Every structure is written in C-alpha cells, then in structure tokens.
Amino acid sequence: MSKPAAAHAAFLLKSLNRRVKSRAAVIAIAMSGLSIADPVHAEGASAGKPQSGGTIRYGHFQEPPCLYGGWVQQWYLQRQFSDNLVARAEDGRILPWLATAWTISDDRKTYTFQIKPDVKFTDGTSLDAQAVVDNINGWLSDSPELENPTAGPYLRGIFESAAVADPLTFKITLKTPFEPLLNVFAQSSQGILSPTALKRGKAVNCESPVGSGPFIVEKWNRGRNVIFRRNPNYNSAPATAKHQGPAYVEGIEWRFLADPTIRYGSLLTGESDVVYHIPAVNWQDANSRFKIVRHLTGGTPLRLALFSERPPFDDVRVRQAFAYASDRRAAVQAAFLGSLPYEGNFALSQSSPEYVSELSKSYSYDIEKANKLLDEAGWAERDANGIRSKNGKALIIRITYTNAFSPPDGDQVLQIIQQQAKAAGFDVRLQPTNQADFWAGKNLGPNDYEVVPLYWVAPGAEIYRISYKPDLNGVRNPFNPSRYQDLPLWDIIQKAEQAGDKAQRTALYQQAERRIIENAPSLSYTVLDVTLALADNVKDIWLDSGSVGEPVFSDAYFTDKK
Amino acid sequence: MSFANGSPGHTKAFITARVLTGARMFPVPVYIATVFTAFFLIAAIAPKLLQTHDPLALSLMSPLRAPSLTHWLGTDQSGRDLYSRIVAGTGQSLSIGLGATALSLAIALILGVTAGLSGGWIDNVLSRLFDALFALPTLFLALLFVSLLGTSVSTLIIAVGLGTSPGYARMVRVQVLRVKATGYVEAAKALGHSPRGILFKHILPNAISPLATMFTLGIGQAIIWASGLSFLGLGVAPPSSEWGALLNAGRNYVIYAWWLEVMPGIAIATFALSVTVIGQYVQQRLEGRIELP
C-alpha cells in the first residue's frame, strides 16, 4: 500500500469505523409513525415507587477492545461508570452534573467551573478540581495513554489551558471563543476518570476503568459480558436524572450478543431484560410485544459521501443528478420494512436543534431533473445499456462499503439505488469490502471509489467543525471523505462557533446546513438510532438524548423484584 | 459370511463376492447422488438453464415470501427469488471447492510423492512439515490468510487449499510407501525394470488412483470450509450469492423467514453429500478391484 493511499484511507477509517461499528447506522429502526420524542419521560410519571434490587440483563451488540474511548460503543459503557462535567438536556440546555455552576467570561474565552463537593471516585480518590484538570490536560496531550480521540478534534487549536483555582474550582481558557464547548463536555467520552487509576496505564484501565458513576466495573469477561456492580455511594447524578443517589438495581450484566437472532431471541425467551437494537425483520413483532425506547442520534445522519475531488462528482450537477436519480424513500421502506424513516437532509440529523426540517424533502426522486442535469454537465452520450458517458468515459459510480458486521438491511438500500440510478444512466458498481480489507484501505484509495457511506454522531451542529473543515495550510482534514472543500462554508461554521447569542448561532449553523444541502457533497437516506427493547417488568431505563443516546440504567428498577 | 473365515478359500471367496457385488449393484443412493451432482454441475456451467427468475432482480413488492409455486424456495428481503440465487451461486461455490481441492492435491502430490520416493532425510523433513501443517486447524489457517491478504476468492482458495493439503500429502506419502512395498513392485524389480520405469508403470498409477476418491470427498469439505468463512463474514460478501454468503445473510431472518437460512444450507449439504456418496462408492469399487482387503 502506497503512502498516500494509506493516509487517504486513514481518514475514512476513523469516520467509517464509527459508522460501521455502531451498526445502528445500518440496521437502525424507527417506525415512521412512532412517537419517539421522549417515551421514557412520558411514561415515567405513571410508574409507582421504584423498588431496589435485581440485576439487569442487558443484551448489547458489540464488544470494544477497551471499556472507554473514542468509539460510540465505548461511550455507552463509559456512561455507566463515569460522570461528566455537565449534562445536556434534549432541548440543548446545559445542566449541572459534576459542575454545580460555571461562569463564562465576557470575551467568551474563559470558563470557571465549580465542582460538586464530597464526590469520590469509586477507588476512593476524591473528585476535585485537580482531578478534572488532569483529565482535560490528558485528553489534549500527546500521550497515547491519555489522549481523547473525541475531544481532540474539537478542541485542538482552540484550547489554551486548564488550571485549578481552588480545590473545587478550575478555569479553562480558550484561544478563540468556542460556544459548543459544553456540548463537547456533555458527551460520555468526556467522562471524568480517576487520575489515580489512570496512572496504572492504559491496558489496566481498559480492563477496569474507575470513575465516579452509578456503577462500578467489577469484571470484564471478554467475549461474554461486563459485570457492573452498583456504586453504593453514588451521589453525583446529573440534573437530567430521575433521582439522586445510588441506582435501584444491584448491577448490570452487560452481555455482548452481536448476533441479532440471539439478541432478540434472548428477549423473546426472557433471558434478557433489555436488548439493544431490533433487526428490521423483527421490528413489527417487537413493537407488539415489548416496550421500545429510541433516540435518533444527532450530528450528521447516515449519508453517502460523494467523492468530489475528481470527475464525475467534481461537478455539482452530477452530484445533484445522482441524488435525484434514486427513489431513496422507497428504498428505505423496502429495506427497513418501516422500521426506520426516510431522511433527505444529509447535512444534519433531525434530533440536532439546528435541524431545518424542510430540507428533509431535498432531492426527492425526479428522474427527469437528473437526466437534465447530466445532459447539461456534458454526460450526454448513452450506450446500448443506457449508461452515459462523457469524452468516451463511462459514468461509473463505485460504492465501497463494508458489511462485515451488519445484516444486509442497509446494503439493500445500496442495491436498490444501484438499480434505480441505472435509469438515469449511472453505472453503479457495488464494492462490498470485508472489514479486514477495510482496515487495510482496500477499495478506499483516492482513485478507488466515488461513494462511501458514513456518519458521525454528536449532539448537534458542532460536528461541522470536524466534517467540513477544509484542508488548510497543507493540513488535510481526514474526516472529510467527500473531499468537499468550501472556504465560505468554513467561515460560516467558525462564525457560528464563536457566536455568543444562541439564536444567531443557530441561524448561522442553519445557513451552513442549507449551503451543504445545495452543494450535495453527500446524499442521505435514513437516520441513525439507538433503540432498546424492554421487557415489561423493567421501568425507567432511558436514553441520554442530550448526548448521543447512551442507555442509562441508574434510574431503572424492576416492578416485580423484592 | 463369517462361516468362511479361516478356510483356505476365504480370501478368494471374499474378493469374488465383493467384485460381484460391485458389478451387479448400483445402489439407489448413488443414482440420486449422480442426479443431484449433475444438477449442480449444470447450475455451475449454465445457470440460466435452471433459473426461474433473474437472481438479481429486485421485487420490492414481494419480500420475504415463503416457498410457493412461483418462488420454489421463497424470496429474500428484496424479493429476489432464492432458488435462482442458489443456482446463481453454485458456480462460485463449486469453483472455490474445485480450486481449493485441486490446489490442495497438487501440493500434496508433489510433496507427498517426493517424500515417499526419496526416503531418508528429505522424507523426514517433509514428514515433519506435513505434521506441523497438519497440526494447524484448517479454519485457523484460512483466517490467518484472510488477516494477512484480505478476503477474495483467491485467498479463500489458497487458504482452504493449503489448509487441507497436509492431510492429503500424508496420504499420498503413505500410498507411495505402500505401493513401493507391494509384491508387484518387487516383481518388476526382479524382472529387471529400471526404477524410473517402475515409478511410472506401477507406483504412480497405483498410489494416485485412490486419490480420485479423495478429490471428490475433498470438494464437499472444501465448500463447507469456504462457506464457513463466508458465514463468519470473512469470505465472499453479498450481493454475491455464494452459498456461504447466502447463509450469512439468511441468519438474520431465520426466526421469521426460515427458508433463507435453511435452503442454502440444504444446498451445501446436498452437494457435499452427493459427491461424498459418489466418492465413497468409487472408493469401494476401487478397493474391490485394486486393494486387498
């Protein structure tokens, strides 16, 4: 593998890992009509007084190599054993968690946080300002043991310093204002870990990380489960929680059941109390039998990035034509059997506050428009099979995707698009790529593909910083697989990040959103979700919709356990 | 026949009985196996002859239909006809099986004959090599190759071929040694034939002919291995309809659309069983004619 190709592959890997690994992308399910606003809070009031006891048997999907880290699968786990500085409500309000209060300087560059007193990590270390500052400095350091692959891309270049003012007060200073800072702090990957424990080295911490959260990692039986035990001294629940103090349940058996048949089967047979993710084919059945809890993740939705650095997608008309050429609404319906809704807005997910709903109707299926755009762009000649060409070069679109982890629900959308786009003269070729090859960058070199699916989860539009930052000063943005370079867009994004006024910020982000849609560096078909199916006797499991939908078990209880 | 034991005519009677049985009976299972094998061969060479639908044509209106008269083995999640997809996948599955077995036997023949003929330290070194390779589970070896070279049909063939070769190589070696020790090789030597002549006239033909059976038996097993890799998601990927890939895809639907999982499995088992039945039958015939009981 040549060097440039490898480097090129690397950016995809990062973003695609997330897409692939969270898998929700491909198999995510949401009945279009289902009310998903906040099912938990809606029914929470009706339940009786929570009782203590019982262990939740949770059937999860994938097992990460470490119990915390940059991958969304790791966030889910970290949410159980660590607390964040702040919490984010679903409407975007920032609420207290470990930080009871904070002030922001007038130049919007200095943040002063007050830490909740008497909080201790579960190894006995006290959680004070110094511990938080150590954590933050570690995230942004060069140490491979401590650096945080989520906070890094947001804050590098912006962050200046973090300093302790008194045992319960610390300050963060930025080089430039960055309004989404607290959003970043609210994500589980930024949970605060015991500095004492961190000194044990990454290998040990991966195995038995120590935070101050509602549960303690007791044992990780690799390949099988993680045993969480209740933290009996828990006193630092976020403001979004339903109760303060220790969890009701004694613990969680967090099982890794990667196989959807086994996972859903175990719920059917009563061997699991909660399972993650329902396969499309079982969606209707699950809705008739179980309680479904769901969050559609924020950030960028599941989308197809169109490689815009060279023909044919260097021409915006061809990109638009490709979007018009396929009836993705029908494809989503067929592939997900109604378990996931169609989404036409590829710039931002519908649960982000900056979402512009009318953009979801962009690029509806219109074959005539597609043909017209292609004719204009000079792809006018057609061969016997109806495939267009320009200057003797056929209009070939290669889609590289991996299905190593995923059932074919999502792949099917691609197969349908392949068939439909043919009518407009696109010769779409599928390049299913094994996960192992994917790691090696097979079919991912700069000349190897025109389309690649991906997503990046985040609470809101701050994700633009990562996804649409152009290559500046010779530094290539590895997280932009469209290679879409738009300096005016970057201006708008930066302005939004620095806008202190919320309304103004939202307006700027929405301006960016429209600009992205117009230029069609991607096209979308459905959303990403986190979905749990619950047995009847379990109540008050909720998804942290303010963050990226991490399952929260600290308020959960069994209605029938003594 | 136990009564005949020990009497001087035992061997003769026994052999005669076997030859006669072989000549007279052509057992029903062998007929059935031949029909199935022929079916799969046609499916591999000219799939269009057997398909009832276009294996790639989507029919979004009829997904996950149970087996019926229109769709003999039902349809998949995209409404594609499963029967036609299995037929379409036959070629790829069979060529993986054939390719892997051929590679495996080629390696085995070269090394096994060399070891068996040369004896001495060459035999020792090669035998140890076979032992070492034999000690490595085929699937693990295949996974090693996948992790080294990535997945492709040729990786599958190399992995399965290499993984199964040490077993065959040992067999070839033993066969060569066996034939080398037979009376007819000594008789040929006593007649004054040259070692080269004996090698080509006696040793090779007699050592290799039992391998014809191994070849048929091996194809079935190779297909099972290769589809196992696809099943783990490390082989051929959908939308290819290689049998293992179909199995892998069908697994997620197994609770509500059992046919997507059951039918490709039956295809694999039927093919493997058919070639095994034929292989074993040929083996019996050969034994009756060639090897002494």
Place this chain on the structure above:
Amino acid sequence: MNVTYPAASFRQNATKPPASDPLLTVQNLNVSFGPAHSRRAVVKGVSFRVEEGRCVAIVGESGSGKSVTARTLVGLTGARSHVQADRLTFQGKNIDRLGDREWRALRGKRIGFVLQDALVSLDPLRPVGKEIGEALSVHRAIRTRADLTERVVELLNLVGVPEPAVKARQLPHELSGGQRQRALIATAIALDPALLIADEPTTALDVTIQAQILDLLSETRQRGKAMILISHNLAVVSQMADEVIVMRHGEIVEHGSSEQIFGDPRHDYTRGLLKAIPSVRSRGSRLSSSTAPRFISAEGETRALTQSNMAQRCSPLLEAERLVKRFRGPDGKLRTVVNDVSFRLGHGETLGIVGESGSGKTTVARMALALERPDQGEVTLEGSPWTAATEKERRQRRSDISVIYQDPLSSFDPRWTIERVIDDALARRSGNPLDRASRQSEVSELLDLVGLSPNFRTGRPLELSGGQRQRVAIARAIAPRPKIIVCDEPVAALDVSIQAQILDLLGDLKSHLRVSYLFISHDLGVVHHLSDRVLVMHHGVAVEAGGADDVFLRPWQPYTRKLVAAVPQLHFQAA
C-alpha cells in the same frame, strides 16, 4: 431325503452298530446362503452320526462345505444362512430349531469348538486367561474370581502350557504359536463338553508344533469325549479319525471307517486326493490326473533336445557363499536371520530349501534374487558377481533368474490385465527383442503352456482363482527364458488337488525348459517330491544338506530327524 446316501447305506458304512442313541445325529442336512431368489446351496443332503467317544473326520478341499456343516452344529452359520435338516439331534435333544439363548447354553458347555490359527481366534487384546475364563463365566460354572483364576491355571496346565499362571496374564501374541493353540483348545474344553469340534486345528502351524497339538487332541479324545475333526490334510486325519467323511461341493462323496477310506478308497475323488499328496513315494510320478501338456514352443523343444547339459552341470549356475543377513528388530536389536548359509545350484537341478517359519529360508531366496544384499558372503550367478554387482549391472541379467511367490495376487499390479503382466515379462527377454505382434502370440503360447485358455488374456488377477493365478505367475516367470526360477512356497496357499496340478506343471516345465529351481517350502512332502537336493534350515542356519532321499529318509541331524518324524504320515497307505 438324500438319494445318494440313504440312511441305510449310512448304517452299513458304520463300523459298529450303535448300542444306544448316538451323541449326534445329522440327517439330510441342507444349508444355503443368500436371499431367497439367489440362494446358493453349500451343504447338500449331508447325513452322519457321531457316537460317544468316537472321532469323526470330515475332509475336503475349500468350498466343500465341511466347515459349514460343523458350524451348523453350534448354530453359527450366519445371519443370511438357511439351514434345513430332517433330523438334527444332540444328546437326544432336537437342535434343529433352537433359540439364541438355547444355542448359547449348548455352545462351550456341551459342544466345544476349536478354530484354526489361535493368533486370530483368540482376542489379541485380551489376556489368554480371560479368554479361557470367559467360557467358564459365561456358563456360570465358577462363582468367585479366585476360583476362576485357579481353574484357568489348571486348564492351561492341562493343555501343557508351561508357567500357566504367568501365561494366563499374557496376550496371545506374547505366547508361542503352539502355546496359543493349546490355550485355544483350553477355551474349548474348559467345561468338558461332550463333543469337541476342531476345525483345521493345526493348519497354520509348523509341522513340529502340529505334531504336539495332534497329540494333545488325541489325549482329549482318550478321556472319552467325542470329536469331529475338520481338515483338508488327509495325513492328519488318518492319524486321528475312527471314521472319515469325504466331502466335495457340499456333498458327501464317501463315508467310511478310517481303514477303509485310506486303505481301500472307493470313490475316484478320494483316490485322487490320496494320490495328490506329494511325498517321497510320489517322486517322479504325476500327482494330478491331468496329462502332460503338449509343448508347442519349437524353440524350447530344440533347446531341450540339443543342449548338452553335462558340461554345464559341472560349473554351478548359482552359488551362495557363506551368506549372513541381519535385520534390526522393532526393539532396535540386530537379529541374525541367516547365518553362514552356502549352497550351489547346478544346471537343470532343483534345490529344495526346507524349514519351519522363521528359519530364514525366504531371506535366502531373496538374497539369491539379489533383492536383499547379504551382510556377509555373496551370491554369484554363472560365476560372476551377483549380489556384489550394482543393480544397474544386474538389470540386464535379471531375465536369467525369475521368481514365483506364495501369494501371486500381490505380485500382480491389480490394474493390469493378464496379457499385460505376461507381455511386460516377455519384453525383458534378453537376446533378440520380440516385436509387438510376436509378443502377442507368445502370450497365448505361454498361457497355453501353463494350461490356461487364451480367454484369460483380458482378465485381471483378482478375477482368477488361486490355482489360475499361480499359473499366470508361472507363465510370467518363464516368459523371459530364465535359467533359474526361485519358487518361494508356490503351493502353500493351494488346495491339495490344485497343489498337485501346479507341482506337476512345475515338473513338466523343468524337463521341458531345462530350468533350475530353487524351491522353498515348509512342506517336506512337497520338497521331497520335487527336489534333487535339499537344504534344511533351522533358525537361520543350514543344519543339513544333501540328496533329497538321503536327507529325508536317512537324516543324521537331530533337528532333521525331529522334523521328519513330526510329519504326519498316512497310516493306511494304499498299496
């Protein structure tokens, strides 16, 4: 009812009219095998009876139905057999239609059965003591474990196994051949059955051991037990039996007292059988009823007639000088298999090498063929180095010396037709090579010479009978026009009548082709019949050598004497 041997004639033949009910009565026994539509009769209308304390022998060649008849008496003819008899009684009880349980009660307890070759008739994985004990415990004859052990040792002692307590714990292969056979007999007589059936009890044994086992069986008989002895060996039978039944193709051809059968055989078949036995008396005469074949090969005749042999007789054709051969055993120790053996083989001469199993005679043969290189000494062929030469040098001269093996089947490539086998050997003929067409006609001539029709050309070795195979082997051996043929036990696996034919053929060829034979056999009669001179081997050493008559009729070495004495003789030789 059997037409040939009605009950009346049976009575006439019996030497003594029965005082009471006989121990065993068999009347019109028919046994067939296979499914109803293709049933094959193997025993047809057989009738006889066995009185208490008498020994009845059933003799016949393979396929005569003698073993099946015996097995009928213990109900073990196999699942696909069909047994039918007018009368089948034992100790006055009908055993025609017994259930499995009743048969089991009979077997071992009332009827003991001894099979041939204890190496395969005793479970190789169980100590012999357990096998003997099995007979006792199955019939619950013994209560305690200690009693069982004691009785087993007693029985082993009874059959003359030395160190019975030790041997009882050993596996069959750790015992010598004779001890094994004794142990097997012990399993059969453990419960002192009224009738002992011995099916070829001595067939696989060396002649000296055979003599001991026959003695043991005689002792058993002397204890007043009845016995049925099944054998192909007439000499063995003549020593033991009171009555003899001769069977062929499932039918009784002759039945009479021992004296009558051996002294005055009435049936041609019986006479043929007796005549077919090679021995000192048969030398120079034909054993089989066939006449000498006409020899077509003109060239051969010319050679036979014109070659003056006296001059060549003086210089030996093949000479072995102090041959020594050692092999490494499985335990890593060197074993001397052939020790200082020398011999000469002259033109047109037959040298017999005789010895028991393990005497090293086959190794000598292989060294004569230069298939084995002696550790010391050498073999010379027509005066020039043979074993000392390189294989490359030998290759041209190998057509001078051919070989016939005991087991011809394994010496044929199973894929080859008979024609190809012989053609391949013809191509080795030294001198002017034959072209394809003349080789083809030569194949037919050779087949004719060994008494096979040209139809056999396209056959494959597996489709032939044992005698036919040996004829093909002979045709192959003579095809290159050898001066010497090494015959390694060429008739050991054959029935006596076939053996007679093959021996006759060998004799005919010798006089016709003027070849010399190096003839290896364990059978003294065969060697004596054919050989001019004889070499007796024992434990790798040539203990005695000389003219055949000298060695066999006037042996002076103790071992040779013992060997000669052990050979069972026909007691009632026809005049």
Place this chain on the structure above:
Amino acid sequence: MNAVKTIGHQSLWLARRLLSGLIVVWAAATFTFFVQFLMPGERAQIIFNANSGNVGEIPRDQLLAINAKYGFDQPVFVQYGKYVRDVMHGDLGQSYVQYQPVTDLIARQIGPTIALAFAAMLTAWIITITTTVLFAGRNNIWSKALGGFQVFLATLPPYWLATILLVVFAIQLRLFPVVGGNTLMGLVLPTMALALEIYGFLGQAVLSGFTRVLDQPFITSSRMRGTGDLSLRLRHALRHAALPGITLSGWIIGKLLSGAVLIEAVFGRQGLGGVLVAASSTRDVPVVSGVILVSAALFVAASLIVDLTIQLVDPRMKEA
C-alpha cells in the same frame, strides 16, 4: 529386569515423542512468523489503522515509534530469533488492536473453547459407542441407515446445523437457553452441534471397524464358547473398533477446534472463536498466529494422549 527394559523403552519413546512435538510447534512458529511477511504494506501502518488513532496523515515518527515498539526495525532473523525465544517462553507477542499481550488474551478465552471441544468429543464418543454397539453389523435396516446417517452428518455444515438447533430448541421450543453463558444447559446445544459433526466422522470409522471385527475369527471363537451378543460387542469388538476411532480423534483435533470456533460464533459464546474472528477482521496477526500456535501445541498434546491411549487399549503397540 524385563520391566526395567520396558520402562526404559517407554521413556525413550516418550522423549522422542516430546522432541518431535517440540519440532512440530517450532515448525509451526516458523511458518506463522514468515508467513506474516506475505501481508502487503507496512505492518506499522496496519497497526496504526487498526488502532484507528485520530490522525489522518500518519506521521513518519509515529510509524517509526511503532516499528521500534514491535521491533520491526530489526533484521528479519533477529526478529525471528526473538520470536522463537519468546514463544518458547510462552510469550506470543502483543496484540495490535487489543491492549494486552496475546498470551493473556488466549489464556482467558481458551477455557470455554476447550470445554466445548472436550464436551463435543465426549458426546461424539458416547453417541458413537451407543449407536455402534446397538446397531452395527445387525444386517437390518437400522444398521444400514446408521452408516448413511453418519455420512449425512459429516457433510452438514456445522455452523448451519448450530443455527437450526438454536432456533428450534432454544428460541422456538425454549428447551435450552439462548444465551447459554458458561452454564451446563447453555453448553448442550453448542456441544450437540459440534458433536454431531464429529460423530459423522468418528462414527463411520468405528462402525466400519466394528463391522470388520465382528467378522474376525476370535469373535466367532468367542461365540462358540456361548458368549452372548451384547457381551461380545462390549468386551471384544468395541475395544478393537475403538482403535481407529481413537487415532481419528487425534487427527480431528484441528477440525474440532475449527468447528468450535464457528459454533461459538453462532451461539455468541465466549471463547477463542470471538477472539479469532475479531482478530482476523482487524488484521490482528499476532493474535491469529498465537491462536494457531496454541492449537498446534494442543494438537501435539492430543496426539500424545491418543498414542498413550492406544497403547493402553492395545498393549501390542508398546513394542512397535
């Protein structure tokens, strides 16, 4: 005196066997070491990608750091020497992806796999012995059907059979748990799936051996002593027929482990399967090689056990 000699002979044999076992493991280690150079591209890059660090362009110094960490910057034979030395000390290297040594990783996961493999082998033997003793050589329809059934089982893809068993017996009939974990009930279905395949091969070997033994003269001989059929089968025939089965059991250790891995994947069981599949998907070569080496060692150990067992069953083998 004789006993002393036998012991000497035996220990010499054992020493020779151990040495050749060691050679086999060494050869396997050599093979896995050199075969990794078949991997296209730089290993450091693959490690970097697999770790999916947060950097687009891979800085040269990072690559060099990885090279230094894994010793890739040293000459091949120095690396090889270190590798062999480490392997002999039980150190199988460091995983590229997981944050732990390969030895630890395998040590933790091998238990359930061996348990499954062992349970399957045991079950296969129990079924083999039962069906053989009951049906072999009976010359009836069952006897014939048994052979056909075994061939059929041997040609079934084991992972497919496992899926069917899972759906039918765990999800539909609910007789067994879907998520078995390490419970005994959870072991039943995976064991059956694996055991039935193994039985297909084992049963054929023992059945044909058994049928052949029933024709042996010593069986007839024992019958003639009045021994009952069942007793004959159990005391005489079984022991002989078991011999080819025992030999085969050693040979199919590889098949057993391969099958166990596939079946673990089907049942989502803990074990080497998960490790191996994850490692192959992430190009974590040291883990895959490590598992292969361990299974080679298991194979060697198993063959030794097999040979000792054969000597136990057939004392004649001691002398050979």
